[in-house]
Amino acid sequence: MLRTEDLPTGFRAAGDDLDGDWSFHAGTSYTCEEDGQSWPGEKAFRGAVFRRGTESTVIERVERHSEEGAKTTMGNVxxxxxxxxxxxxxxxxxxxxFASGLAGDESLLVxxxxxxxTSRWLFVRQGELVAQVWLKGVDPAEDQRIAERTAARLCAGTDAC
Structure with a gap:
C-alpha cells in the first residue's frame, strides 16, 4: 500500500474507509452509458485513504486476482x-x-x-495485483512518481517482481 512518503508533501493518512463515489466504476456510471461488460472478482483487497486539507484526496484500493484476472481488469479499464x-x-x-506505461507490468492513467x-484514476498492475488510485486535487506532474511508488509497493506483495 502507498504511504504518506510516497505522496506529495502535506498528505496525511486518513484510514482505510473506501466508501463513497470515488471509484472508477462510480466515475464511469456518472459519465458513460452502461457497457454491460463483466469484471473479474478479486480474491482479496485492501484500501488506504490520504488527505491534504479538504481539497486533495488520494484513495488506493489494491486487489489480488489470478494473473489472468488482473490482466482482464486492465483490459476492461x-x-x-x-x-x-x-x-x-x-x-x-x-x-x-491520459497516459499508459508509467510503471509496473501495466499501467493506465484515465x-x-x-x-x-481535477481528478483521475491510476491503475497499476504488478503480477496478480492491481492498484486503483484515485487522485483528486493532485498536481498531474506527480502522476509518474506516484505510479512508480505504487508499482514498488505492489512488488512487496507479489512474486512477479
Whole structure:
C-alpha cells in the first residue's frame, strides 16, 4: 500500500474507509452509458485513504486476482474508457486515457475528458495485483512518481517482481 512518503508533501493518512463515489466504476456510471461488460472478482483487497486539507484526496484500493484476472481488469479499464458513450453529451465528453506505461507490468492513467487537473484514476498492475488510485486535487506532474511508488509497493506483495 502507498504511504504518506510516497505522496506529495502535506498528505496525511486518513484510514482505510473506501466508501463513497470515488471509484472508477462510480466515475464511469456518472459519465458513460452502461457497457454491460463483466469484471473479474478479486480474491482479496485492501484500501488506504490520504488527505491534504479538504481539497486533495488520494484513495488506493489494491486487489489480488489470478494473473489472468488482473490482466482482464486492465483490459476492461481500457475498453470502458475507449468505449465510453457520454451519458449526457451536454455536460460530459466522456473518458480518455491520459497516459499508459508509467510503471509496473501495466499501467493506465484515465479520467474524464478535459478534467486531468481535477481528478483521475491510476491503475497499476504488478503480477496478480492491481492498484486503483484515485487522485483528486493532485498536481498531474506527480502522476509518474506516484505510479512508480505504487508499482514498488505492489512488488512487496507479489512474486512477479
Amino acid at each position: 481500457r475498453r470502458e474508457v475507449d468505449g465510453c458513450k457520454p451519458l449526457n453529451p451536454d455536460s460530459s465528453k466522456g473518458m480518455e486515457v 479520467g474524464r475528458i478535459g478534467e486531468k487537473a
